[in-house]
Amino acid sequence: MADGPDRNPGGEEAADLSRRRFLRGAGGVAAGGVIGPALIGASGCAAQPATQPAPAVPKGPEELAGEIEIELAINGRPSKLTVEPRTTLLDALRTRLEPALTGTKSVCDRGNCGACTVLVDGEPRYSCLQLASDLRGSAITTIEGLGTPAQLSVLQQEFVAHDGSMCGFCTPGFVVAITACLKRDPKASEADIRGACAGNLCRCGTQPQIFEAALAAGRRIAEGK
Amino acid sequence: MALEPIPSAPILSTREDAQAPKKKKIKTTKVVNGVDTEVEIEVDDVPTVAWPERSKLRVLNHDIPRVDGPDKVSGAARYTHDVRLPGMVYAQILVSPLPRAKVVKLDVEAARKVKGVVHVLVIQGESTGWLGDPVAAVAAETLEAAQDGLRALAPKFEALPWSVDHETATKSGAPAVTKNGNLGKPETDGDETKARAALQASPTRVKATYQVPIQHHACLETHGVVVDYRGGTEATVYCSTQYTHGFAAEAAEVLGLPASSVTGINEHMGGGFGSKFGMDKQGQVACQIAKELKRPVHLMLGRREEFLMSGNRSGGIQTIEAGCEADGKFTGFLVQAFKHGGLGRGSLAALPYCYSAAEHYRSVQSVRMHLDANRAMRAPGSPQASFPMESIVDELAYAAGIDLVAIRKRNLPRDASWQRQLDRAAREIGWADHPHKTKPGPALGTECIGIGFGVSAWGGGGADECEVEVRIERDGSVVTACGSQDLGTGTRTYMAAITAEEFGLPVAAVAARLGNSRLGNSVASGGSVTTASLAPAVKDAAAKARVAFATHLAAVLGLPGDGFRFEPEGILHDGAKAPTAMSWKKACGTLPAEGLRANGRWVESLASRGVNCTQAARVAVDPGTGRVLVLHMVCVQEVGLPLNRLALRSQIQGGMIQALGYAISEGRVIDPVLGIQLNPNFEDYKVPHALEIPRMTAIIDDEDTRQGVIGVGEPPVIPGAGAIANAVHNACGARVRELPITPDKVLQALGKVV
Ligand code: FES
Ligand code: FES
Numbered sequence: 001m002a003d004g005p006d007r008n009p010g011g012e013e014a015a016d017l018s019r020r021r022f023l024r025g026a027g028g029v030a031a032g033g034v035i036g037p038a039l040i041g042a043s044g045c046a047a048q049p050a051t052q053p054a055p056a057v058p059k060g061p062e063e064l065a066g067e068i069e070i071e072l073a074i075n076g077r078p079s080k081l082t083v084e085p086r087t088t089l090l091d092a093l094r095t096r097l098e099p100a101l102t103g104t105k106s107v108c109d110r111g112n113c114g115a116c117t118v119l120v121d122g123e124p125r126y127s128c129l130q131l132a133s134d135l136r137g138s139a140i141t142t143i144e145g146l147g148t149p150a151q152l153s154v155l156q157q158e159f160v161a162h163d164g165s166m167c168g169f170c171t172p173g174f175v176v177a178i179t180a181c182l183k184r185d186p187k188a189s190e191a192d193i194r195g196a197c198a199g200n201l202c203r204c205g206t207q208p209q210i211f212e213a214a215l216a217a218g219r220r221i222a223e224g225k
Numbered sequence: 226m227a228l229e230p231i232p233s234a235p236i237l238s239t240r241e242d243a244q245a246p247k248k249k250k251i252k253t254t255k256v257v258n259g260v261d262t263e264v265e266i267e268v269d270d271v272p273t274v275a276w277p278e279r280s281k282l283r284v285l286n287h288d289i290p291r292v293d294g295p296d297k298v299s300g301a302a303r304y305t306h307d308v309r310l311p312g313m314v315y316a317q318i319l320v321s322p323l324p325r326a327k328v329v330k331l332d333v334e335a336a337r338k339v340k341g342v343v344h345v346l347v348i349q350g351e352s353t354g355w356l357g358d359p360v361a362a363v364a365a366e367t368l369e370a371a372q373d374g375l376r377a378l379a380p381k382f383e384a385l386p387w388s389v390d391h392e393t394a395t396k397s398g399a400p401a402v403t404k405n406g407n408l409g410k411p412e413t414d415g416d417e418t419k420a421r422a423a424l425q426a427s428p429t430r431v432k433a434t435y436q437v438p439i440q441h442h443a444c445l446e447t448h449g450v451v452v453d454y455r456g457g458t459e460a461t462v463y464c465s466t467q468y469t470h471g472f473a474a475e476a477a478e479v480l481g482l483p484a485s486s487v488t489g490i491n492e493h494m495g496g497g498f499g500s501k502f503g504m505d506k507q508g509q510v511a512c513q514i515a516k517e518l519k520r521p522v523h524l525m526l527g528r529r530e531e532f533l534m535s536g537n538r539s540g541g542i543q544t545i546e547a548g549c550e551a552d553g554k555f556t557g558f559l560v561q562a563f564k565h566g567g568l569g570r571g572s573l574a575a576l577p578y579c580y581s582a583a584e585h586y587r588s589v590q591s592v593r594m595h596l597d598a599n600r601a602m603r604a605p606g607s608p609q610a611s612f613p614m615e616s617i618v619d620e621l622a623y624a625a626g627i628d629l630v631a632i633r634k635r636n637l638p639r640d641a642s643w644q645r646q647l648d649r650a651a652r653e654i655g656w657a658d659h660p661h662k663t664k665p666g667p668a669l670g671t672e673c674i675g676i677g678f679g680v681s682a683w684g685g686g687g688a689d690e691c692e693v694e695v696r697i698e699r700d701g702s703v704v705t706a707c708g709s710q711d712l713g714t715g716t717r718t719y720m721a722a723i724t725a726e727e728f729g730l731p732v733a734a735v736a737a738r739l740g741n742s743r744l745g746n747s748v749a750s751g752g753s754v755t756t757a758s759l760a761p762a763v764k765d766a767a768a769k770a771r772v773a774f775a776t777h778l779a780a781v782l783g784l785p786g787d788g789f790r791f792e793p794e795g796i797l798h799d800g801a802k803a804p805t806a807m808s809w810k811k812a813c814g815t816l817p818a819e820g821l822r823a824n825g826r827w828v829e830s831l832a833s834r835g836v837n838c839t840q841a842a843r844v845a846v847d848p849g850t851g852r853v854l855v856l857h858m859v860c861v862q863e864v865g866l867p868l869n870r871l872a873l874r875s876q877i878q879g880g881m882i883q884a885l886g887y888a889i890s891e892g893r894v895i896d897p898v899l900g901i902q903l904n905p906n907f908e909d910y911k912v913p914h915a916l917e918i919p920r921m922t923a924i925i926d927d928e929d930t931r932q933g934v935i936g937v938g939e940p941p942v943i944p945g946a947g948a949i950a951n952a953v954h955n956a957c958g959a960r961v962r963e964l965p966i967t968p969d970k971v972l973q974a975l976g977k978v979v
Contacts (some may be wrong), residue, residue: 101302102307112907143300160294161874167713168297169445169495194915205882207918
């Protein structure tokens with residue numbers, strides 16, 4: 001699966017999830033068929049339709065073009081924003097939302113680095129590989145939704161205590177990916193944690209401290225502290 | 226920014242104590258008419274500051290969580306990438322897709338017509354001279370529209386002959402990068418005749434050719450700037466840079482504003498590693514567009530552009546002939562080296578790196594190519610020297626049948642810290658119990674275990690360039706400020722911690738302010754000089770603030786000024802009869818409305834220079850597949866006086882991890898025929914990820930008891946690749962002489978593929 005660091009092996013639930021995702025994806029593909037002209041439209045070769053509201057949750061294939069207004073549930077709050085059909089969730093968060101949510105980082109813009117990881121319905125996803133308009137009806141959680149500097153989550157506290165960030169540019173992606181991992185299993189082993197953030201890059205080389213932080217947070221969560 | 230301008234001379238001021246500090250006369254030398262002359266000058270008579278003994282440190286030399294940690298882990302830290310301003314446009318750059326080309330078509334009109342595009346700038350419409358050479362820029366209301374604009378330019382290039390590999394570039398009649406051809410004049414050193422004679426007389430001799438690739442800095446935050454200029458006489462530039470003051474000054478020039486009217490802001494930056502000093506072409510372009518549009522411009526390079534145009538660690542080829550006596554003592558070194566720095570000269574530390582040989586001769590030449598110029602990258606030139614050096618040390622050791630640790634100790638100065646560091650590293654990596662000490666292990670089974678070693682050194686050291694202000698307010702708040710930058714090294718944290726130590730305060734009680742060119746001057750952060758330059762100035766400012774505070778309290782309380790102690794439980798006075806501590810807040814409440822401030826400058830005796838580092842690696846090699854798994858890396862690193870042990874360990878481990886990438890997976894791959902880079906992205910240019918991180922042991926060498934601070938950004942990145950290459954060979958006999966050590970090269974070295 002190219003769209004997230006979720007390496008959870010299959011099983012009943014996973015199979016069901018991926019089927020649902022496939023169906024939704026099929027809608028995306030159909031919409032993709034009409035994104036083409038919209039793209040060309042944006043480059044000046046066709047007329048631009050005015051901004052139009054798009055249905056809250058698409059029921060099957062739909063045609064989207066030009067600038068559309070959508071509503072996304074971000075960090076538990078409904079947010080209205082204007083996007084293009086091709087706008088990724090990453091760009092929507094960083095450049096379309098008012099005020100912008102810039103904690104989610106853009107590093108590779110093609111699923112190679114994990115810096116843009118967010119939770120979509122609780123599952124870690126690379127937001128650079130998701131179309132914003134596909135996510136109507138989904139619950140999106142960004143790094144900003146996990147804690148604030150004054151009120152850090154347990155994992156974030158342990159990141160600070162173990163020095164899990166140096167320049168810090170990769171940090172939000174790691175925090176989100178590991179948050180999902182610990183939610184699945186607070187007793188996650190170091191191997192599980194490494195697997196959960198295997199798609200996240202850190203150029204400063206903070207991984208050893210990140211593993212320590214994740215294990216410490218897991219222990220605290222498991223003990224309910 | 227409400228801070229007052231910082232005077233250039235160190236001064237103290239409180240309202241009561243506004244008179245100038247006492248002066249004293251000292252003798253110094255001054256050059257008069259070109260002659261050193263002894264003169265007497267007057268300087269401030271301040272007691273010499275010194276770091277407290279290590280055992281007395283309460284905050285420093287401990288693990289200090291970074292003060293900006295909470296911002297970084299919660300997404301609140303704002304990087305240049307994240308700056309959003311009203312009316313801001315997004316700009317993107319089109320670069321030359323070929324190493325040399327004629328620009329035959331650039332449809333500027335079509336790009337202008339794209340909805341949302343507000344500006345098209347042709348940077349060079351005629352021809353390009355290197356792969357990644359900027360051609361045009363488009364600014365638009367949205368990122369997507371800017372990209373549409375670039376596509377609408379529908380550029381057409383006509384290839385011109387190029388040189389992008391060693392072979393082509395060094396052929397006669399090769400497409401030339403400079404007027405004088407591609408091959409630089411050899412720089413030589415040592416006596417060739419003597420070196421050859423020494424080699425001739427050596428009982429053991431080896432000769433081998435080593436190659437290193439071009440490595441990318443691969444900062445996660447790409448290079449770029451947000452220029453906030455809306456017309457008028459002032460501008461602010463948000464810049465991802467290692468030199469905030471320098472960047473602002475460069476921007477002022479392009480904007481045509483006085484340097485004093487441009488503020489550089491750099492609160493957080495996503496990595497630099499030596500590649501982010503100047504504003505570069507993209508910075509100039511952003512300023513030009515902002516000047517034209519009178520609107521804020523956001524221009525951050527895309528990932529591909531970052532790979533192509535933002536500099537690199539130069540690669541190179543070196544042929545080394547070396548010899549040793551029966552006891553392992555090096556006799557002679559003969560080195561012929563070529564540096565691959567693209568348009569640049571490349572960078573290479575001198576061999577025999579760290580070690581010495583009785584005789585040596587070196588010839589080093591640059592080979593220019595139509596690629597972006599190399600830049601400083603973490604310990605410029607040193608990993609390139611260390612990998613072949615450590616490799617050939619092992620090659621000699623095996624040829625002479627000498628223990629790999631013993632041969633190193635034999636050829637490093639007897640009194641150097643490397644001696645004890647090698648013992649420590651050997652112990653940590655398990656050398657004593659390792660079976661292959663003088664012969665590599667056999668290439669049998671699926672998991673051959675090997676161990677390798679490497680050493681490095683770095684100067685670092687500080688300079689008198691930082692101006693620090695410590696300010697205490699009447700409400701008890703404290704600020705340490707300097708216009709420096711925190712590259713992720715923890716600068717902000719020690720700025721707060723040093724002041725906290727001085728006043729017996731918790732680190733959280735001190736705010737550290739940096740990343741703003743309106744604040745006091747600072748060094749550019751490169752070459753591990755920031756800590757040794759800045760920390761002494763912080764200490765100086767804090768110490769002066771303490772003296773001034775004590776003087777003030779003495780006047781208020783009618784006590785002698787030299788008996789005050791600032792402790793965690795409050796402020797005490799040795800002379801007071803019943804010493805009850807005065808709370809910090811209460812004491813600050815006696816300050817005048819403007820509080821108290823003190824300015825600090827560099828104090829040479831608070832800094833040291835010169836650190837040694839030793840690393841060891843343990844690897845597992847599968848001789849059937851050629852796969853290398855690094856299991857454990859150890860680093861013993863001198864650091865002078867450790868300020869923040871937590872951040873130091875992180876920095877050391879970070880260096881080792883970058884060395885790990887250099888050793889096993891990183892390297893620019895160029896197709897010389899197509900003239901393109903095959904891996905300008907993170908899926909094909911592979912930096913280490915979570916599953917490849919070995920067990921890491923980062924040891925601060927506490928036997929280095931110097932009471933001066935030193936930065937250690939560079940040294941831990943140097944010896945890792947050599948240690949890993951040696952461990953691979955030690956495991957199974959696969960001597961890979963070209964980085965990165967990919968499975969195909971291991972199999973080749975084992976004779977399994979040709
Ligand atoms: S920015 Fe999305 S994975 Fe890199
Ligand atoms: S902390 Fe700098 S990239 Fe991870």
